Amino acid sequence: MMMSLGPYAPFIVTSYAAAALVVVILIGWIVLDYRSQTGRLRELERSGVTRRSARSSTDRP
Template sequence: MMMSLGPYASFIVTSYAAAALVVVILIGWIALDYRSQTERLRELDRSGVTRRSGRSATDTP
């Protein structure tokens, strides 16, 4: 089934390709940032840093 996009076919195809490229770039950026953040959290955990929200209200700082 071949669709006829008319005289604006190149604009339509380019627009869809650009949108797909932006989505792929954003997915890659999020994946790399996720890896970076989890590695940073592992480093902090290994160095003994804990979350303040993990303490109870009766604990002394």
């Protein structure tokens, strides 16, 4: 079953393709940023920096 998009078919198809491309780019950007941030956190933890949430209530000043 083929849907008829009429004379606006090129615009509609291009719009959906552009929207899909933007979503794919954003997903890729998020994945790369996640990897970068987890790497930075690992590096900080290796150097001895701890997270405030990891401290116990007796460690706080």
